[in-house]
Amino acid sequence: MFGTDRTVSLIAFAFAVLFFAFEGLYFPATRAKVVSLVTAGFDVVELCTYCIYFAASFYLFVLFIQAAIASQWILRILYIGIFGFACFVEYSYQNALGRFTNFYDIIGAFSATNEQTGDSVTTFVSYVAIGPPIILAAVTWLMPVSRPRFGWKMFFGLVFCFCVFYLHVSYVKNGLFQGEFPNNSFGSFVGTLTDFTIQNPVDQFRPIKRIEVESPSNLTKPQNNIIVVFDESIRADHLSLNGYSRPTTPFLSELKNKGLLLNWGVAASAATSSHPSYDAFITGAQPQQIESMSLRDLNSLPTIFQYAKAMGYRTVMLDGQMMTYWGGTKDDLNYIDEFDSLGVIDRPDRKEDWQSVSNKITDETQRKEGLKQWEIDERIAQMVNRIFTSSTGNFIFIYKRGCHFPYEKNFPPSQAIWQPVYHFQEQYEVPPADKLQAVVNSYDNSLKYNLDEFFKKLAADYSNLPNNTVIVYTGDHGESFFENGKAGHGGETTGEAEVPLFILGMSDARIDVGFKASHHNIFATLLDLMNYPGELRRSEYSKSLFKAKAADSSSRFFNPGPGKKIRFD
Numbered sequence: 001m002f003g004t005d006r007t008v009s010l011i012a013f014a015f016a017v018l019f020f021a022f023e024g025l026y027f028p029a030t031r032a033k034v035v036s037l038v039t040a041g042f043d044v045v046e047l048c049t050y051c052i053y054f055a056a057s058f059y060l061f062v063l064f065i066q067a068a069i070a071s072q073w074i075l076r077i078l079y080i081g082i083f084g085f086a087c088f089v090e091y092s093y094q095n096a097l098g099r100f101t102n103f104y105d106i107i108g109a110f111s112a113t114n115e116q117t118g119d120s121v122t123t124f125v126s127y128v129a130i131g132p133p134i135i136l137a138a139v140t141w142l143m144p145v146s147r148p149r150f151g152w153k154m155f156f157g158l159v160f161c162f163c164v165f166y167l168h169v170s171y172v173k174n175g176l177f178q179g180e181f182p183n184n185s186f187g188s189f190v191g192t193l194t195d196f197t198i199q200n201p202v203d204q205f206r207p208i209k210r211i212e213v214e215s216p217s218n219l220t221k222p223q224n225n226i227i228v229v230f231d232e233s234i235r236a237d238h239l240s241l242n243g244y245s246r247p248t249t250p251f252l253s254e255l256k257n258k259g260l261l262l263n264w265g266v267a268a269s270a271a272t273s274s275h276p277s278y279d280a281f282i283t284g285a286q287p288q289q290i291e292s293m294s295l296r297d298l299n300s301l302p303t304i305f306q307y308a309k310a311m312g313y314r315t316v317m318l319d320g321q322m323m324t325y326w327g328g329t330k331d332d333l334n335y336i337d338e339f340d341s342l343g344v345i346d347r348p349d350r351k352e353d354w355q356s357v358s359n360k361i362t363d364e365t366q367r368k369e370g371l372k373q374w375e376i377d378e379r380i381a382q383m384v385n386r387i388f389t390s391s392t393g394n395f396i397f398i399y400k401r402g403c404h405f406p407y408e409k410n411f412p413p414s415q416a417i418w419q420p421v422y423h424f425q426e427q428y429e430v431p432p433a434d435k436l437q438a439v440v441n442s443y444d445n446s447l448k449y450n451l452d453e454f455f456k457k458l459a460a461d462y463s464n465l466p467n468n469t470v471i472v473y474t475g476d477h478g479e480s481f482f483e484n485g486k487a488g489h490g491g492e493t494t495g496e497a498e499v500p501l502f503i504l505g506m507s508d509a510r511i512d513v514g515f516k517a518s519h520h521n522i523f524a525t526l527l528d529l530m531n532y533p534g535e536l537r538r539s540e541y542s543k544s545l546f547k548a549k550a551a552d553s554s555s556r557f558f559n560p561g562p563g564k565k566i567r568f569d
Contacts, residue, residue, distance in 0.1 A: 005070075011143060012066035016058060019132060023184050026128070027094050049176060053169065057187045060162060064186070067158055069140050071150040076140050078155070083186060084133035090185035091129035095430075098486045100188035102561045103196040103295075166194040180564065195563075208329045213302045215310040216533050222313050222393040224468035226529050227384065228304075228522075230281065231451070232274065232321065232402025233489060234475030236266040236500040238447055246418065248444055251452040255504065260462045262511055264501040264545065268518040268556040268568040269477045272489050272496035276559065277476040277519070278327040278399070284523025284541045287557040291565040299328065302538050304526055305335040308395035311530045314338075316394060318383060320345060320376045320401035345379055346371045359427040364409045373409045376401040377450055381457035392467040395530075400454065402475070403446040405488045407439070410446035418444050430482050439481050455504075465505045470529055472522060475499035490560075497558040497568055503545075514550030516569070518558075521545050 068079035090100045169191060173181045183191065236242055241249045241256060242265050255261040270280035270290065280290055283301035290298065305315050316338045319325070323343045325333055333339060342350060347370040353361050364373050371379060377400050387394055403410050406424035422431055422438035431439050459465055478498040479488050489496045501517050515521075524544035527537065543552060556568035 008066055008070050008143065009062075011139060012062050012069060015065050015136065015139065016062045019061075020058065020184050022132075046176070053176075053181065054183075056165060057169075057181075057183055060158075060165060061184065061186060063161070064158060065136065067150050067154055068136060069143050071154065073149075075150065075152070075155055080133055080137050080140065083136060084129075086186045086189035087129040087132050088126075090189050091126035094185075095126035095128075098491055099561075100183075100185060101192045102563070103192055106192065106196045162190050163194065166191050167198065170195050170198050174563070208296060208299050208331060210306060210329070210331050210335075211300055211302045211538060213306050213310050213538055214536055215312075216536060219312055222311060222530070224470060224529070225388040225392060225394045225396065226308070226313070226526060227388065227394075227396045227398065227469060227471045228526065229398045229400060229471065229473040230278070231400040231473065231475045233404045233477065233479055234402060234447070234451070234500055235443075235478035235495060236475070236498045237495075238444060239451070239500055241502070242266060242500065246444055246448075248448040249452055251456055252502075255455075255462055256502075258463070259507055260504065262503045262506060262508075262513055264513050264515065264517040267474060267499050267501035267516075267521075268558050269475065269497045269499045270519040270559060272477045272491060272493075272558065272560050274321075274476050275327055276561070280559070281476070281519050281522070282328060282332070282397075284520055284539065286520045286542055287518075287559055287565045290559040291563060303328065303332055303335065304523060305332060305395070305397070307527055307532050308530060309335050309337075311532055313393055313395035313530065314391075316340070316387065316396045317399070318345060318380050318396070319399045320380050321399055321404075323348075323350070340383070342376070345376060345383070354427045361406050361409070361424045361426060365413065372412070373401065374411050374449060377454045378457050381454050385458055388469045389466045399476075401450075403443060403450055403479075405479075407442035407446040411449035415449045416441075416445050417448065421445060428487065430485055430487065433485070436481060436483070443479065443481065459504075462504055468505075470503065470505040472503050472526065472529075474501045474519065474522065492560045492566055494568060496560075497566075508546075511546055512549045514553075515545065515548040516550075516553035516556060517545060517548070518542070518556050518568075521548065 064079065064083075068076060068083065071079065093099060093101050093105070166187075169181050181191065238244050238246075239249045239252070240247045241252045241261075241263060247253075252261060256263055269277055270285070270287075271277040276290075279285075279299060282303040282305065283298065284304070285293075285298055285301060305317075308315050315336050317325075317336050318340045320342055323341050325336075325339060325341070350370050353359065367373075380398055380400065384396055384398060387396060401410070406427065408416075408421050408423055418441040420438045421442040422435050424431075455462075458471070459469075465471070476499070477489050478496045480486060480491055480493050480496050482488055483493070483495075499519070501522070520542040521544065524541040525546060527541070528544045528546050557565045558568050559565055
């Protein structure tokens, strides 16, 4: 191939075969995707089409390895560096999330603040990724090549071939391969880059502007307060409010028994990680939109803050997690009158464990300055209480600190009701399987302390919330508890999409809580609470919870990542 020694071609082919075989065995989730793809009703033509595309991707990889072996030394280093970086990134994502990367991960990397460093791929390091590049380096060092070395012409020729092939795959995979083209780590890495190129080309780095919404001609001053509580890492089936065996939410259960809480039980989240879940939630985007729309188009949809402003509400957002606005787009801040980040809620110099280089977990009881982690939500509750008890016409969005792992940092040691608890040593470690019960114990302690105590501090009397205040509560996503050796969320399991959903401050027998709800039903519900006219709404949003009946229930879906939709039930 390309005039190299036959030995070089054979070694490149053998390396590629062994590399594909190794990853097929080492990454069962990816192997399962290939098996699922070729057995999911494919006819002979479809199966042959997939085999042709797969063979082409394999051939390109063989050419890459061949060039790495038979090029000038400076280019050998470049080839090995590219290959090593691809392995590092993709193996790390497999290690943490059980999947290769997608273009949303690049978006996250570009938009990440310093506070999000702990969420980067470097925290998920898989040392197995060192193996393939070292083997390739050894082969290139030991392999004698008698013919002239390849130069830059060959390098740029390969870059062109990879770009043409994977750009083509990016356009056709939705129609041919159900939105995903399973491949090896290197092919997936190149595919992610090309997907990003299509979804977010250079000219789209210009600031994103939200589609505008208009105010009704007969606008009057709002006569209520609307509070949205978007909690972190709350798995619905671990609330005793929803039938869980442990009394994790006795206060909320009491409110329900008194008829003060409308509970839809287990709802489906928009996504299984915070950033995409928030993006979808504030726009009311439905699963089919998230599956098909580009990220830029999705982030151009009008937000709930815009509708609130259009109806004359004073908009407030309190974020108990980050020091800057990190979701949505920067344009969103134009529609938020007061944004209180963690730097305002606590201290402007607050530091988290995941901001350190080591990612080592510290003892929260030893924090010398500022709020302990389990005190953040209590402070938020107090701040919000002062707003809605003293004024009307506020739309308040709370991103709670919640129950993100490491769970033991979300409750004081004195509140460790269920023992033993699991103590994380590193921010993104995956606990061993035999510690699952200790992990669950820690989570349940976190949930009981964090959720019930928050609502106790938020209001004194839920039978008579002042200023016609209504509170809508849900989580951003659920948890997997590290089952199957993967991170606590961000994957594709149903448990990671299970979130609670209830409303306080309303008691209407006509509201049917038997409806199977999802995140996207909340958007229209909030518009109804604002009395925003239906004819002015910029989209056909999902049915409002106030209008949906149990008989209207249908199959629910969630989006673990862009371009993919999974059935929830």
